[in-house]
Amino acid sequence: xxxxxxxxxxxxxxxxxxxxxxxxxxxxxxxxxxxxxxxxxxxxxxxxxxxxxxxxxxxxxxxxxxxxxxxxxxxxxxxxxxxxxxxxxxxxxxxxxxxxxxxxxxxxxxxxxxxxxxxxxxxxxxxxxxxxxxxxxxxxxxxxxxxxxxxxxxxxxxxxxxxxxxxxxxxxxxxxxxxxxxxxxxxxxxxxxxxxxxxxxxxxxxxxxxxxxxxxxxxxxxxxxxxxxxxxxxxxxxxxxxxxxxxxxxxxxxxxxxxxxxxxxxxxxxxxxxxxxxxxxxxxxxxx
Numbered sequence: 001x002x003x004x005x006x007x008x009x010x011x012x013x014x015x016x017x018x019x020x021x022x023x024x025x026x027x028x029x030x031x032x033x034x035x036x037x038x039x040x041x042x043x044x045x046x047x048x049x050x051x052x053x054x055x056x057x058x059x060x061x062x063x064x065x066x067x068x069x070x071x072x073x074x075x076x077x078x079x080x081x082x083x084x085x086x087x088x089x090x091x092x093x094x095x096x097x098x099x100x101x102x103x104x105x106x107x108x109x110x111x112x113x114x115x116x117x118x119x120x121x122x123x124x125x126x127x128x129x130x131x132x133x134x135x136x137x138x139x140x141x142x143x144x145x146x147x148x149x150x151x152x153x154x155x156x157x158x159x160x161x162x163x164x165x166x167x168x169x170x171x172x173x174x175x176x177x178x179x180x181x182x183x184x185x186x187x188x189x190x191x192x193x194x195x196x197x198x199x200x201x202x203x204x205x206x207x208x209x210x211x212x213x214x215x216x217x218x219x220x221x222x223x224x225x226x227x228x229x230x231x232x233x234x235x236x237x238x239x240x241x242x243x244x245x246x247x248x249x250x251x252x253x254x255x256x257x258x259x260x261x262x263x264x265x266x267x268x269x270x271x272x273x274x275x276x277x278x279x280x281x282x283x284x285x286x287x288x
Contacts, residue, residue, distance in 0.1 A: 022227065025191040029184050029231035030238075033268060036180045037235050043173050044254035050166055054131040057159065061088075061143055062150040063120040072120070075148050079122055082142045084130035088122040096121065119150070133160050181271065184231075188224055188275035220276040228272020232265040 061079065063072070072090060079088040091099070096118040130139060133156070140152045243253075256264075 025188060025227055026231050028187055030234045032180050032184045033232045033235035034238055036177060037239055039173060039176060040256060041253060048254045057131060057154055059124040059126055059154040061122045061124060061152050064148050064150050067148040076122060078146050082139060084127050084139045085124050086127055087125040091121045091123060093118050093120055133163060185271050185275050188228060188272055189278045221273045224272035224276025225269045229265050229269030232268035236261055
């Protein structure tokens with residue numbers, strides 16, 4: 001209990017004597033974590049938008065002309081047996097004509113009622129996990145092995161470009177996140193180092209009395225923990241306050257789960273604790 005009381009007294013004394021430095025540290029870290037949070041929201045929102053776009057991809061398999069209408073049902077069953085395909089919806093020539101009319105706004109096949117030239121096809125509902133260029137190519141190869149199927153059509157070029165854009169966005173996000181967290185660690189370390197300079201003599205006296213490095217460092221480790229966690233929590237508080245004031249009618253902002261936010265605040269608090277240790281370590285080495 002005596003040690004805990006000492007740590008609390010040292011912590012409060014340090015915050016009181018260096019209130020300006022502590023406040024500056026909280027504000028600077030809050031700004032850094034706020035930038036990280038905003039990018040986190042942007043990443044989650046763009047990923048949801050990307051998934052919605054993927055769900056709109058239509059995979060269409062055309063049926064060979066020589067395939068009889070009586071075998072269409074069995075062909076559909078074989079398509080649905082392919083791994084990754086959830087459902088195969090049949091599009092007859094008449095249904096294809098209706099789709100074309102709805103697309104262009106006029107019936108282009110007037111007079112071709114007896115000889116409808118449009119091909120028959122199946123529209124495949126593909127599992128979300130298979131909506132990638134690599135996996136759709138696997139599905140395409142399996143479909144082509146089935147007799148009676150013709151060309152497999154989907155937006156290959158668009159999908160490749162979308163995947164490339166997502167990959168670039170992810171790489172930039174990882175680099176930006178690492179840079180922000182590293183900056184926060186360095187900034188917190190330097191702020192605590194400034195606080196400890198004024199108490200160098202006191203640390204020396206405590207060492208002469210037999211106090212270990214960990215005992216001397218604990219108040220600053222706790223201080224870094226509090227400042228780091230508080231800054232992260234303030235960043236999210238600003239975002240949730242802004243959420244009540246700003247609404248987007250066409251874009252759904254995707255927020256992380258409550259558990260993820262709490263975990264993030266704990267991680268930043270641990271980074272603050274680490275910065276508290278590093279902020280004091282150099283001074284303790286000089287006095288060793």
